Amino acid sequence: MLLESDARPRETLTFxxxxxxxxxxxxxxxxxxxxxxxLLSGLYGGELWRFDLMPIHWRVAATALAVLFPVAAVGLWMPVSWGPVIWFCAAATEIAMHLGFPSLFGQNLVVAALHILVIAIYAALRGVLYVEKLRSRRPVRVDSL
Incomplete structure (x- = not known):
């Protein structure tokens, strides 16, 4: 007989x-x-920082990120499997903007480094969770008793 408490996975500290x-x-x-x-609505300080005054590369990037980041926030908060994927797309976009095209978007090393750090922490935590999952599935040998 399977008890209700046995049906749920154990929540570990890592989880x-x-x-x-x-x-x-x-x-x-x-x-x-x-x-x-x-930035898009013109509340951000600066002479050219309103959507109709922005260069086209900023229009495309800012519009995409203005949509991706709130969707990623909802997905990460819930937590559902698509949340980290959407966040990674937004983070990779910002990393590419600031490290790949600094002449267009400016070189913002702090934003790029924070995204890379979050990706590394996320990968490490997922790795630990995977190892914990493998350990919990390992059959216990009783023939040695």
Missing amino acids: RLFNIFQRLVAIGALVSALHYWA
């Missing part, structure tokens, strides 16, 4: 830390989304 980490990244994605929406 809880991973969920907290995803929520923190979701808050960061929401802040980034607000930044890009302020």
